Each structure stands twice: as C-alpha cells, then as structure tokens.
Amino acid sequence: MKPAAAPPPTPTAGWELTRYRPIRALLARRSLNWAAMTAALGGLLLAILAGLLGTAAGSANFGIVFVWIVWWGLLMTLLLPLGGRLWCLVCPIPAAGEWLQRGALVDPPSAGPTPLLQIAPARSAAAAGGGMGRSWPRRWQGIWLQNAGFLAVALFSTVILSRPAVTGGLLLAFLLAALVLAAIFEHRSFCRYVCPVGGFIGLYALISPLELRVRDPLVCQGHRTKDCALGSAAGYGCPWLLTPWSLERNAACGLCGECFRTCPKENVAVRLRWPGRDLLVASAWRLDEAYKACIMLSSAAIYPLVLLGPWGRLKAWANLETLSGFAAYAAAFLLLSLGLLPGLHLALAAVVRRAAGLAGVSLGRLFVALAYPLIPLGLAAWVAFTLAFVFANAAYALPVLSDPFGWGWDLFGTAGVAWRPLLPGWAPRLQALVLLLGLVGSIVAADGVLRRLGDGRRSLAGLAAAALLLTAETIGFLWLYLGALA
Amino acid sequence: MSRLRLAVLVGVAMLGAAILALPWPGSPPVPGEREVVVRASQYAYAPGVIRVGRMEQVTLVLEAEDMTHGLYVDGYGAKTEAVPGRPGRLRFVADRVGKFPLRCSTVCGPLHPFMLGELIVEPNRPLWRAVALALLLAAGTVAFLAAEPARRAGEGEA
Numbered sequence: 001m002k003p004a005a006a007p008p009p010t011p012t013a014g015w016e017l018t019r020y021r022p023i024r025a026l027l028a029r030r031s032l033n034w035a036a037m038t039a040a041l042g043g044l045l046l047a048i049l050a051g052l053l054g055t056a057a058g059s060a061n062f063g064i065v066f067v068w069i070v071w072w073g074l075l076m077t078l079l080l081p082l083g084g085r086l087w088c089l090v091c092p093i094p095a096a097g098e099w100l101q102r103g104a105l106v107d108p109p110s111a112g113p114t115p116l117l118q119i120a121p122a123r124s125a126a127a128a129g130g131g132m133g134r135s136w137p138r139r140w141q142g143i144w145l146q147n148a149g150f151l152a153v154a155l156f157s158t159v160i161l162s163r164p165a166v167t168g169g170l171l172l173a174f175l176l177a178a179l180v181l182a183a184i185f186e187h188r189s190f191c192r193y194v195c196p197v198g199g200f201i202g203l204y205a206l207i208s209p210l211e212l213r214v215r216d217p218l219v220c221q222g223h224r225t226k227d228c229a230l231g232s233a234a235g236y237g238c239p240w241l242l243t244p245w246s247l248e249r250n251a252a253c254g255l256c257g258e259c260f261r262t263c264p265k266e267n268v269a270v271r272l273r274w275p276g277r278d279l280l281v282a283s284a285w286r287l288d289e290a291y292k293a294c295i296m297l298s299s300a301a302i303y304p305l306v307l308l309g310p311w312g313r314l315k316a317w318a319n320l321e322t323l324s325g326f327a328a329y330a331a332a333f334l335l336l337s338l339g340l341l342p343g344l345h346l347a348l349a350a351v352v353r354r355a356a357g358l359a360g361v362s363l364g365r366l367f368v369a370l371a372y373p374l375i376p377l378g379l380a381a382w383v384a385f386t387l388a389f390v391f392a393n394a395a396y397a398l399p400v401l402s403d404p405f406g407w408g409w410d411l412f413g414t415a416g417v418a419w420r421p422l423l424p425g426w427a428p429r430l431q432a433l434v435l436l437l438g439l440v441g442s443i444v445a446a447d448g449v450l451r452r453l454g455d456g457r458r459s460l461a462g463l464a465a466a467a468l469l470l471t472a473e474t475i476g477f478l479w480l481y482l483g484a485l486a
Numbered sequence: 487m488s489r490l491r492l493a494v495l496v497g498v499a500m501l502g503a504a505i506l507a508l509p510w511p512g513s514p515p516v517p518g519e520r521e522v523v524v525r526a527s528q529y530a531y532a533p534g535v536i537r538v539g540r541m542e543q544v545t546l547v548l549e550a551e552d553m554t555h556g557l558y559v560d561g562y563g564a565k566t567e568a569v570p571g572r573p574g575r576l577r578f579v580a581d582r583v584g585k586f587p588l589r590c591s592t593v594c595g596p597l598h599p600f601m602l603g604e605l606i607v608e609p610n611r612p613l614w615r616a617v618a619l620a621l622l623l624a625a626g627t628v629a630f631l632a633a634e635p636a637r638r639a640g641e642g643e644a
Contacts, residue, residue: 056596057593057596057598058596058598058599059593059598059599060593158597158600161599161600162596162597162599162600163596307600308587308600308602309534309602310530310531310534310535310602310603310604311530311534312527312528312529312530312534312601313530315529315530315597315600316529319596319597388587389599392560392587392589392599393599419591421558421560421589424560424561424563425560425561425582425586427560428584428585428612429612432612432616432619435616435620436616436619436620436623439620439623439624439627440623440627443624443627443628443631444627444631447631458631458632460628460632463628463631463632464628467624467627467628468624470624471620471621471624474620474624475617475620478613478616478617478620479613481585482584482585482610482612482613482616483585483610483613484535484537484585484604484606484610485535485604486534486535486604
C-alpha cells in the first residue's frame, strides 16, 4: 500500500504584497534583478581590486570600508531582520556562474533556455542550462559545510577585517569558487550548500517578516508540469533547488522570484507575516541548524570581546601576531562555539525534558528543537555588535568613495571629510533595545517550540527554565555593551 | 485579549516606565578633579578601563608610546592626539553616567578601528536599568504567555 502523500503546507496568514499591481510588475521584471546584481558585481570587483592593489590602511580602502562596514551594516541591521534572504536576491557572487548556466544574461531565449557552456548532458531535470548540472552530493547537503566555512572565516576575521589584501583575496576566492561550482553542479549549489554567509542568512531568515509561498497548494497539486521548479519557455526553474509548492520555510528561498515569473497559474505570492513562524515547522528541525544557532550566538559574544574590548593582547592573538597566541584564541573560539554553548543548551534540554514532562521526546530531539529559540536573540546580538561597529566607522565611507584605492584621488570631493562617529551616545540605547526585543522574541519562540513538542500543551516550568537561560544570556550581552569588561 | 493578559501588559508597561524614569539609588556626585595618564600603543590603551565618578572633572593625559595615536571619548566628543614625547590632554566634566568607549582617532595601523578602551562613569545606571528591564520583560513575557492556556495542536492554528 502506498504511503499517504504528505499534506500540502497550510497557506500562511499575512498581508499579501503581490496583490498590488506595482509590486507584481516589479517582481515580473527579471531585468531589475539583473540590473541590481550587475551593479553589485561592479561594486564587488572594485572591492577586490581595491583590496589587492590599494592602500594597506583599511580605513582608507574601499574593499574594507564598503564590504565590512557599509554592506555588513546594511545586511545585519536592515536587509536580514526585515527581509530575510533579500541580499541573496542581488548577491553578485553567483552571478557569472548563473549567466553561464542559463546561457543568457536576463530573460531566457524564446525557445527555452539555451546552454552557452555545456560540457556534458545535464544529469538532473532541474538543470535546464549549461554546465555539467550535477546534483550536489547527498552527504554534503544541509549546512554543515556552511557552518565550517563560517567558523573558518570567523576565526580569521580579525586578519580579514584589518588587511585589505586578505579581504580582496577572500572575495576573489568566493567568486571563483561560485563560478567553478556552477560549472559542475546544478543551479545555486554554491549558495545553497557552501556560501558561509548564506548559512547564517538562511537561519535568520526564519524570523523574517517577509515570505514567498504559493497562494493555494491545492492549485499546485493539480498542476503537472511544475514549471516553478523545472522551468519553461516563460522562465527558469527555481535556482535554489526548491519545490515551491511545498515550501514551508524561508531558510533556502533566495527570494529571486523566478517561480513567480514562471508559474502559469499565478499562484505564487509574497507576503508580510508575523516574524518567527518558520521556527515552529517541527518537521524541518535539524542538527546542523541547531549547531548553526549555537555557533552564531557564541560568535556574537566573541566578536565584541575581541574587537571592541580593551585587551590589546587578545586582539594581537586574533590578529595572528604569534602562532601560539592564535592557537589559544582559536581553541577558545571553537570550544565555546562547538562545546560549551551547545553543552549548556543540552543541559537546558535535560532540565526542560523533566520539567515539562517530555519524557517521550528524546534528549537529542529536544536539544535540536530548543536551539531554534536562540535565533531571535542571536540575530539581536549580531545587530547590537554591528551597531557599535558601524556607528563608529561609517564616516570612513565618504572619503573612500572619492579615493577607493587610497591613492590620493578625490573623485567626488569627499576625500577630505574627517572621521567622526555617527550619532555618538545612541549606540548603547539601541543595542539595549534590540537585545531586549531579541529576548522577548526568543521566549515566545521557546513557548511555541515547547507547545509543538507537547501537542499544544503549555508547560510553565519548561518555559521558565528556557526563559531563565535566555535571560542570563541576554544579560551577558548587555554587560558586553553597557558594562565594564575589566 | 483576555483581561489577565491585559493586566500583565499594563503591569509590565508601568514597571518598565518606572525603571526608566525614576531615579536610581547611587553614589552622590563626586566633586573634584581626576587626572589619568593613558598610555597608547598599537592597539590598546593602558589602563584599558578608566572609572570615574559622576561630576568629576576628568583630565586624560595621552602618552603615545610607539607612534601618533588619538583619543576620542564617545558620548562626550572630547578628543586629543599625542606623538611620542609630546603628550596630549583633554578635559571634560563627567556629567553623564554609563559606559563610553575610548577610540583612537588617528589612523595608526591595520587594527586602528579596534583600538578601544572604556570610560565608566559611575554609577553605571544605564546598565542596571537595562538588566532590570531584561528581568522584567522575561518575567512579563512568561506571565503573558501563561495567562492564557495554549490551544491543542491543530485547533485554530493559522
């Protein structure tokens, strides 16, 4: 007897943006996406060139200022909290590979996508363009590679942030890796399984108020050709290797809108919704995402300690000034991210299991589930760090616009603008506000998760235990930004 | 929304307003002057954390040990610069409490943006207010959620 098909995802409530013609018109124009991506690619290439050829003084180099202050600041304070994977819509890193795969820059040729570069026949139905089109190996699926990539970048972040040549080299490596992987694997395999930034953007997109989903899953059930995934003459299939008709979470959806353009049933919608819904999709709770939540939370504590703290020796260790110092710093970083913090949350899971009467749920399952409430607080902690960093250094953007390489140019007359911090004195208040919002969001998420596990039953004891740990963590972050560190 | 939840909301709002608006107990203003010598080298200040009392007249004497360094006090806008052998001075009255980063305002190398110290003007009421708010919001959120029983799975879920 065939197993019953999984029920279609329930349409989510929310305010549909695509009910408005101007928004539908915007989304329907692939050329706008292409234009934004191309502009971003120009910026990326300038950042790479400035990094490799320009001044070694980071604050006077376009590569450092516009990548780690301007782009990072916009990403963490606006794009990610409000739009989830909105950055992925215009990210230039996969651009060249995608154009090669499709054999076109913007719209598909009228007869269907024509491969510009085809080394071997495509192996999967989703690969309708050029390249070898291989499926990503199953054992490397998930975000474990992205977790490792993020940890590697994080460990060397002091070196990366302070040396333009290293930033330039890293960006070039990402660009080339994306191109090579696009030639071998189908669609956006690099973005989906390798990109270290995509790993945490996808995780935090789970609490974004923006979502792209089908309007009515029953319409999809009756639709055989599944153009949204496989493509058609009207457009490309989903480059994120998703099946839009069963999409339940934001984690892997890059908001490219390809399904919207390709669907002949006009059954794809973009909505604003209450943040955090995706955290409660229990069927999607996974260990790799749980670890990602722990890694991001611990990194959000280590970065301000090292980069914003008063200890010159710690900065020197992180800056690779001595091998033994860096080894000690790296060991502490990895121990906290992969051992101590997950261990603390495993202990919480054990306490909650008893307190909430969840003996029927395995400890491992509970550990994974209770990692998801870390996501609102984790994002809040990263926003708090970014505010400190960006407010203090945003003023470098104006001089660097006029003199991107630090060679004494003055293209727009702003090269002589003196440094001063932005809105001095406001950063601590905003940091506290953001952290407190994150705390509330995390406690609400913990309640939702515990109710999912308890068949809708609320356990006050379990919730109180989770709230206690989340509050302690929040107070720790408040101490980092408002208290004396020594 | 049930009456109980509304009561929780109102209670949290009132307590929160009290935490923010009411004066906190703390040490009285400290009249007098304080002079602190701050030694700067790539990429830290010594001492890294400076504690002063509210209303103290603070003089920071910046001594650069290896190259030109600046010192900018966030929140007060005071700044100075020093080259080796020629210290810089800045003076201000610590009339605002809390934590204020000390930053290097003269590019001094790759880690210049991360050359930071801390000025703590006591009592550090902003920290205590924030901690109190965290405790209040945590308790308030749990109380708010507990004030209405959860529906069973599948019942009325969106």
